[in-house]
Amino acid sequence: MPVLCPACGTVNDPDAKYCEECGTQLGDLVEVSTAPEAGETEAVAEQNEATSSTSTPRRACVYCGGSIADDGYCELCGKPAQSExxxxxxxxxxxxxxxxxxxxxxxxxxxxxxxxxxxxxxxxxxxxxxxxxxxxxxxxxxxxxxxxxxxxxxxxxxxxxxxxxxxxxxxxxxxxxxxxxxxxxxxxxxxxxxxxxxxxxxxxxxxxxxxxxxxxxxxxxxxxxxxxxxxxxxxxxxxxxxxxxxxxxxxxxxxxxxxxxxxxxxxxxxxxxxxxxxxxxxxxxxxxxxxxxxxxxxxxxxxxxxxxxxxxxxxxxxxxxxxxxxxxxxxxxxxxxxxxxxxxxxxxxxxxxxxxxxxxxxxxx
Known part of the structure; x- marks a missing residue:
């Protein structure tokens, strides 16, 4: 399937290693799981887990191992995604x-x-x-x-x-x-x-x-x-x-x-x-x-x-x-x-x- 760049939203070829538009690396995707928050019911947690498993995997940050958000920055350390x-x-x-x-x-x-x-x-x-x-x-x-x-x-x-x-x-x-x-x-x-x-x-x-x-x-x-x-x-x-x-x-x-x-x-x-x-x-x-x-x-x-x-x-x-x-x-x-x-x-x-x-x-x- 075509690969969507998490930084700029450009649609790239399935075998693309980095975005043709902005250069953001497209490989090394990781799945992001969400732990239940305090007071969350087991049913809601299971529903969130199911939704998470079907969402687009995210790349790992090369600096800290966190996940790269849709805006192209790491959710954990805040650094921009490294380009290839x-x-x-x-x-x-x-x-x-x-x-x-x-x-x-x-x-x-x-x-x-x-x-x-x-x-x-x-x-x-x-x-x-x-x-x-x-x-x-x-x-x-x-x-x-x-x-x-x-x-x-x-x-x-x-x-x-x-x-x-x-x-x-x-x-x-x-x-x-x-x-x-x-x-x-x-x-x-x-x-x-x-x-x-x-x-x-x-x-x-x-x-x-x-x-x-x-x-x-x-x-x-x-x-x-x-x-x-x-x-x-x-x-x-x-x-x-x-x-x-x-x-x-x-x-x-x-x-x-x-x-x-x-x-x-x-x-x-x-x-x-x-x-x-x-x-x-x-x-x-x-x-x-x-x-x-x-x-x-x-x-x-x-x-x-x-x-x-x-x-x-x-x-x-x-x-x-x-x-x-x-x-x-x-x-x-x-x-x-x-x-x-x-x-x-x-x-x-x-x-x-x-x-x-x-x-x-x-x-x-």
Whole structure:
């Protein structure tokens, strides 16, 4: 049967996990029983119990276990029902995983991620993070549509490449072209997801950061200020993407990182995915990381508290020392750390693990 959203009353498909209109989670329903009040007759109590058993089950509050009322708030603690978008994790393989979290200050989560990976460590993976622009309502839909469209297109490239039998000498050009196509697919998916909102003066939009791991080769693409890092176990860590932002332009003109990224306009982006974007083409960079380490794709909700690659590497090393090398556990700890720093933005951290030294087969194009 169709599922009625307890928060906004929207009728959703029977298999919907969260409301298409407001994002409220629709799963984990619990039945609510009513104890007889003082002085209530046994007959009335039985009648109330029968009525209760035929009424619509209610969801359990994730904070206290109480029941979510029809207005979308818990009857016991009063907190609003948590949306599925508020916090979730993905782990397509044991060596790849990520966590996406609403943070503390924002009312909704406009970050999104989408992952794909082969079971064999280091063989093939796709990591995509998109951060909805908070000043444009509906950007949560834009980011999720963009992330999923890009991941689907990049993952499909793996199947095509295997079938076509391309060699390593063409890998850089092949994946670079496909990364550019993924940006186009993401943009088209945003248009489809937001519908008539695309015609607004300030339409929904998002950033884009992606990494394709194909054996020793890593190809990254970016639009906006979500980032991809190489976090080395030892040696030099690097930021693999370049931000499209006011702060990046100021650093290019000689301003220090600390000054540029602490300025009020630091997070003003100059390029993004969306109907009003001046340029949606991703910057694409192929590279061959050597040694053991991590590919980290994240939104500014994480790197805003730890921007420099070496500083972020120190944080990751400390987390791994505490929780081990499971990517989801590492990502979850990074998200928790960002929330402890203030959680002023949505936070997404996605990681893929490299465990072996891989010789560089060719210089990046």
């Amino acid at each position: 978008r508020d916090h979730w994790q993905e782990a397509p393989a044991a060596w790849v995983g990520g966590v996406c979290d609403r943070g503390i200050r924002h009312e909704i989560n406009e970050d999104a991620m989408a992952l794909a990976a082969d079971p064999q460590p280091g063989e093939f993976a796709v990591l995509v993070v998109c951060d909805g622009v908070s000043s444009t309502p509906g950007s949560d839909k834009a980011s999720l549509a963009a992330a999923r469209a890009a991941t689907a297109h990049l993952a499909a490239g793996r199947e095509t490449d295997v079938a076509d039998g391309h060699g390593d000498e063409l890998a850089q050009a092949r994946w670079s072209d496909r990364m550019l196509e993924a940006g186009e697919r993401s943009s088209a998916a945003i248009y489809e997801a937001i519908g008539e909102l695309a015609a607004r003066t300030n339409p929904p939009s998002c950033t884009f950061a992606a990494a394709v791991i194909d054996g020793p080769l890593v190809v990254v693409g970016g639009v906006g200020d979500s980032r991809v890092y190489w976090i080395a176990d030892s040696g030099k860590s690097r930021q693999l993407t370049t931000d499209d932002s006011w702060s990046q332009e100021m650093m290019a003109h000689g301003m220090s990182r600390q000054q540029a990224e602490s300025a009020p306009q630091a997070h003003s982006i100059t390029r993004w995915l969306g109907a009003d974007s001046p340029d949606e083409v991703p910057h694409v960079v192929p590279t061959y990381p050597t040694g053991a380490g991590w590919i980290l794709v994240c939104s500014d909700g994480l790197w805003n508290y730890c921007s420099d690659a070496d500083d972020l590497a120190e944080l990751v090393h400390r987390v791994v020392g505490l929780v081990g090398s499971n990517p989801v556990q590492v990502a979850s700890s990074l998200v928790d750390w960002a929330n402890e720093q203030g959680g002023q933005d949505n936070i997404t951290a996605v990681l893929a693990r490299f465990d072996s030294v891989v010789p560089t087969p060719a210089q990046p194009a």
